[in-house]
Amino acid sequence: MNEMQLLTWARGTGLDFAVGIFLLGVLWRLIEIYSLGRKKDLSAARQAAGASGWHTIFRRSVPAEGMLKKSPVSYIGGYTFHIGLAICVFLFAPHIKLIQSLTGLSWPGLPSQFVDLIAVVTIAAMVVVLVDRINKPVKRYLSTFQDWFTWTLTFLPVLTGWMAVQHLLLPYTTMLAIHILSVELLLVFLPFTKLFHAFTVFGSRWYIGTVNGHKGVAV
Amino acid sequence: MSATMEKGVRVLKEVIDAPIASYFSSCVHCGICAEACLFYTETGDPKYTPIHKLEPLRRIYEQEYTLLGRLKKMVGLSKPVTDAELGEWQELVYNSCTLCGRCSAVCPVGNDIVYMVRKMREGMSASGNAPVGIKGAVNRTITIGSPMGVKLPAVKAQMKHVEEDYGLPIPLDAEGAEYMVMLSSMEIINFPEYLGAIAKIMDQAGKTWTLCSTAFEATNAGMQIGNSDLAKVLVSRIVDGAEKLKVKTVISPECGHAYTALRWEGANLIGRPFTFEVKHIIEVLGEFQEQGLLKTEGFETDKLTFHDPCQLARRGGVIKQQRNLMNMVAKNFVEMPDAGYMNWCCGGGGGASAIEEGEELRIEAFKKKKSQLDAVKPDRLVTACANCRIVLEEGLEHYQMDIPVVGLTEMIAEHIPEKGA
Structure with a gap:
């Protein structure tokens, strides 16, 4: 198989396979989790303004009182690479074209040089949070194989994508094929690892917000 | 696997619901919960990271409720939860967790960690892995009627003393009263002024109230140990008493967990x-x-500050009232750093104060309260939980800090003008 055949496979069969597993996996995991249900709360509710599941979904994106100072790398590094990833994935013109070809949906992208810069910032932020995971006793203590593995899964698509655009190390076609394959790997594993927080974060925040809302605690 | 362990694992399976599944699936191991836990911040030991305290429960979730986990279990790739492991976890789930809920308050993905610890205690208790100290408190509450072994005659004796001291009647079993007042044994034994304060306050407000001879103890050690069956027995006593006397409102005393047990868990425990x-x-x-x-x-x-009981403020939503009350009777009321919703626990809630072998750790964790107090240097410390009060007094004594601790209700009552004066 030469690099062109590899690219063709990655764009065709590989992509179909990965997207298929991703979609089925997400659906399966959502059902697996949320079909467990929960008991109705029979205690009398105390309503308070601004206390509900929906409020909490938004509010938890902001660090809790005093916590930014306690864990600045987690917050600043976390914000940077999450926003960076979103920009690289959804606002890079070639990605929008791909999404358009798959779904018909399209929106304006950002200039390529700007996305380039964002990719570099994202890569740097991810390296910083990795170093923090190695250095900070609590994070190191909590970390299992999955933490290192999912970091790698997330990091590779950004790195290879940026390298492909910059024509670094390998010929463009080869690097592009590797980039697409790394994304496919990410898609396949996302539903079954901690990366699934991308979906459950909303449910978790909603649950805790609802419980607090029931008690009249606005957080 | 022993029969009790089997039961423990079964209970751990049963307590897992959609929120818990969602929480475990959302955790990214960021470790921010550790920074919110006084047992971690004061010891620096990462094993006290709140989410880590749930590791056995997480594995049960993974092995029983996820496709991949079940596959791994089938081919023998997963590590089963053992009795020895739960024994080891006792310190993490009880001694070093007061159910204060600061971890739940800061988790960026919204995991209600303390909700899960409360659930995990059900399995710990069923598998016989709860601490001896809380077991004793539960047994006394079930058989005698209170965790400290206080019986009705002791309550009656206190009622008589208070009636003489305050010149006000202490009604017992008065049917149709508006309020039924609950006590904690701590108040019956150590702080009888509380009862006198209630008498004065109710008298001034012109409200009818009563104690109940079959339900005077509000604390619920069944909830603290994590045994819903026993917690239900204790709540049922209060429900029966309140319904028999046809009262409109039951007043939870200055005790954080009694409030949570009755206000938020009670109806769910009895199922209506x-x-x-x-x-x-x-x-x-x-x-x-x-x-x-x-x-x-x-x-x-003098300079006063207020210690918010976790179950009242963070877990109960009562935050403004105590401040309005403080300002009503105090000229020099100062707030500690993090006061209110994010106040730090005294270190002895959730049954932790009943665990003898946890004392050293409790004293270590008290350094957090000490630093909060050092920041404002109050003359006295006011709170609204008899258990906080005892734990605070112990900690203050250990660190040789001369700060008396007072209950807010009593302090308010002292400012009620004498009748006819």
Whole structure:
């Protein structure tokens, strides 16, 4: 198989396979989790303004009182690479074209040089949070194989994508094929690892917000 | 696997619901919960990271409720939860967790970690892995009627003393009273002034109230140990008493966990909504204050600060009332850093204060309270939980800090003008 055949496979069969597993996996995991249900709360509710599941979904994106100072790398590094990833994935013109070809949906992208810069910032932020995971006793203590593995899964698509655009190390076609394959790997594993927080974060925040809302605690 | 262990694992399986599944699936191991836990911040030991305290429960979730986990279990790739492991986890789930809920308050993905610890205690208790200290408290509450072994005659004796000292009647089993007042044994034994304070406050407000001879103890060690069956027995006593006396409102005393047990868990434990309201005494005082039924005279002039009981403020939503009440009788009321919603626990809630072998750790964790107090240097410390009060007094004594601790209800009552004066 030469690099062109590899690219063709990655764009065709590989992509179909990965997207298929991703979609089925997400659906399966959502059902697996949320079909467990929960008991109705029979205690009398105390309503308070601004206390509900929906409020909490938004509010938890902001660090809790005093916590930014306690864990600045987690917050600043976390914000940077999450926003960076979103920009690289959804606002890079070639990605929008791909999404358009798959779904018909399209929106304006950002200039390529700007996305380039964002990719570099994202890569740097991810390296910083990795170093923090190695250095900070609590994070190191909590970390299992999955933490290192999912970091790698997330990091590779950004790195290879940026390298492909910059024509670094390998010929463009080869690097592009590797980039697409790394994304496919990410898609396949996302539903079954901690990366699934991308979906459950909303449910978790909603649950805790609802419980607090029931008690009249606005957080 | 022993029969009790089997039961423990079964219970751990049963307590897992959609929120818990969602929480475990959302955790990214960021470790921010550790920074919110006084047992971690004061010891620096990462094993006290709140989410780590749930590791056995997480594995049960993974092995029983996820496709991949079940596959791994089938081919023998997963590590089963053992009795020895749960034994090892006792320190993490009880001694070093007061169910204070700061971890739940800061988790960026919204995991209600303390909700899960409460659930995990059900399995710990069923598998025989709860600490001896809390087991004793539960046994005494079930057989004698209170965790400290207080019986009705002791309550009656205190009632008599208080009636003589205050010149006000202490009604017992008065049917149709508006309020049924609950006590914690701590108040019956150590702080009888609380009962006198209630008598004065109710007298001034012109409200009818009563104690109940079959339900005077509000604390719920069944909830603290994590045994819903026993917690239900204890709550049922109060429900039966309140319904027999046809009261409108049951007043939870100055005790954080009694409030959570009755206000939020109670109806769920007995499986139906209550026919009466449940309010913490501070909520009742807040209402009296708003309605103009609470009138005080004079002010405390020394520097006072307020320690928010976790179950009242963070887990109970009562935050403003105590501040309005403080300002009603105090000229020099200062707030500690992190006061209110994010206040730090005394270190002895959730049954932890009943665990003898946890004392050293508790004293270590108290350094957090010490630093909060050092920041404002108050003359006295006011709170609204008898258990906090005892734990605070122990910690203050250990660190040789001369700061008396007082209950807010009593302090308010001291400012109620004498009748006819």
